[in-house]
Amino acid sequence: MFAAVASSAGLLILQIGLWRVFAVAPQLKGQAADSALPDTSLTVVVPAYNEESNIAACLQSVLDSTPPCTDWSVLVVDDASTDATAEIAHQTALDHSEICSVLQSGPRPQGERWVGKNWACCRAMEQVTSKWVLFIDADVRLRRDALRRALGQAIEERADLFSLAPRLECGCLAEWMVQPIMASLLGLGFPIEATNDPNSDVAFAAGPFMLFSSEAYAAIGGHKQLAAEVVEDLALARLIKSGGYRLSYQLGLDAVMLRMYQDLPALWEGWTKNWLIGLDRDVLRAIGASGVVLQMFTVPWLVLPTALVLLVLLPELGVWWRWSMGLACVALLQQWLLRWWNLRRFDLPMRHWWLMGAGGLLVGLIGPVSVWRTLTGRGWTWKGRSLAG
16 A cells, blocks of 8 residues: 555656646747848758668758758768668758758777767867757757747847757657656756756756857867767756856757657667766666656556455455555556646657556666666667767
8 A cells, every 4th residue: 555655646746846847947939920030050960870760851851941040051970870871861962962961970089988979069060160050869850940940049048059858759669658757757857947047057958959059169169078978968068057158948849859769679778878877877866766767657557456466365454455456546547647748748649658557667677777887888888889988
């Protein structure tokens, strides 16, 4: 019974917290019908490594965009892909040669540790001369007006880094199990108010969509300054904020879509890569957080059948087992309500909501595995590339 009470209480706290956070969260503004085209320049940089399943759709969504300013272009950086990423990108660039080009990143410097997309982004900046530069990931899809709205608001707010939180999309079964839970946890953990407060030291940004003024980017040293950082978006946000530059972090749920993982192995690799670092390398927090998720989302699904069996085997304690079943049902109803809230707020369908129990189990395992991989370097990879020093 106590396990069911803990699950229900945890879910209630999560739901109240999400409601409070998103009640005040700033959002990407709409575009005025008569707004003038900004007289500035923008380069959209897409670093890509083994993204043959994503790159065409990503580039098409960018190239179909309403022109964001008077002078804009798209630069794809192929980071030594071993699949068809480069070929697909080159073909797309040929079809849109007036604004799109492809750059080969070349080998990473010997004797230096470069991880993730940092080398590709650094190489891109050797070519960029525009006043603004936007880094997006290859698994991002943009609405037609996303670039125009984001650039216009960044200029209006005089932001040096303008970042949009995307709407997560699910495709495979593993994503339906885990991503709705992660979306809720990330939503609760987003320090939106503090990030947008120039008097606060708190800094946060979403790596899939980071729009910089080129001047501020150069001043903080950009990706070259943090070549070995695995979670480079947080590091860049902190450099911007600590350097006295303006950081604006907004919800872009109606403008930016993100499909992170294609299957279970990719999801497992991705979240075990980020979990510990995302919790500031605090081992106790990392393990504790995964344990809390296990308690909230998996335990109720175990309590219900267990209490039912015990009711048959130990009828003399029937009142306890009935209370346990009742409280477990309350927790399951709360999980359904959480998914319903995600549907209303993020347009995330209710599909497979009943797999949240299995998702909680996966997240419960992700925490300790992430701690092990990050601290030992064993199996700590992204797309097969080692992240260990």
